[in-house]
Amino acid sequence: MSELTQLKDSVLAQANEKGQLKLERAQHEHAKEYQTKRDQLIHDKEALRRHKISELKDSYMRRMQQISNQQRLTSLNSKQQVLTVLFDGAVEVMNNWSSEEQLDFVRKILKKFEERELVLTFGELTKKLITETAIHQLKSEFPKISINDETIAKEGGFILTEDRIDFNYLYTKLVEATRNEINLEIAKEAFGTD
Numbered sequence: 001m002s003e004l005t006q007l008k009d010s011v012l013a014q015a016n017e018k019g020q021l022k023l024e025r026a027q028h029e030h031a032k033e034y035q036t037k038r039d040q041l042i043h044d045k046e047a048l049r050r051h052k053i054s055e056l057k058d059s060y061m062r063r064m065q066q067i068s069n070q071q072r073l074t075s076l077n078s079k080q081q082v083l084t085v086l087f088d089g090a091v092e093v094m095n096n097w098s099s100e101e102q103l104d105f106v107r108k109i110l111k112k113f114e115e116r117e118l119v120l121t122f123g124e125l126t127k128k129l130i131t132e133t134a135i136h137q138l139k140s141e142f143p144k145i146s147i148n149d150e151t152i153a154k155e156g157g158f159i160l161t162e163d164r165i166d167f168n169y170l171y172t173k174l175v176e177a178t179r180n181e182i183n184l185e186i187a188k189e190a191f192g193t194d
Contacts, residue, residue, distance in 0.1 A: 079186050087179045094171040095156035099129045103138070106130075106158060109169055110142045118162045121148040123155030123170055 157170040
């Protein structure tokens with residue numbers, strides 16, 4: 001029986017050894033699989049965290065850009081309101097120039113055209129301030145200039161006409177041209193264009 005016992009013990013020992021190796025291999029595979037899944041979960045969690053941080057950062061940057069745009073728009077609106085008051089006031093000031101100031105402005109412009117044959121048409125508001133004596137004086141100073149008896153209703157300043165070409169010196173038009181130039185500069189500043 002001893003051989004039988006030895007054989008039995010040997011078979012059991014081999015089976016035990018094989019079982020132990022299979023167990024160790026299975027434990028090793030399980031540990032490896034566990035570590036791989038754990039690493040993948042950690043990686044996925046980190047990727048999700050980075051994605052959330054990126055979304056928050058993008059949201060923050062968009063909000064900051066909106067705030068910046070709103071500030072520029074508010075600044076632009078404020079400047080335009082100030083300019084509207086300023087320019088409206090400028091037209092009023094020019095319309096309220098004294099007779100002498102009106103004539104000085106007319107003379108200054110006419111000197112640029114004194115060698116040309118032009119027709120001068122006053123705005124109604126300016127014509128009311130200029131006397132007949134002053135008109136005769138202008139005619140003698142600038143003999144090539146004809147002065148139209150008609151006026152431009154509700155306007156200050158004047159228009160010079162040469163061969164159907166108008167040189168517009170109505171105060172509203174002069175101020176409007178300046179306003180457009182300044183508004184263009186403000187828009188460039190507000191929107192960062194050149």
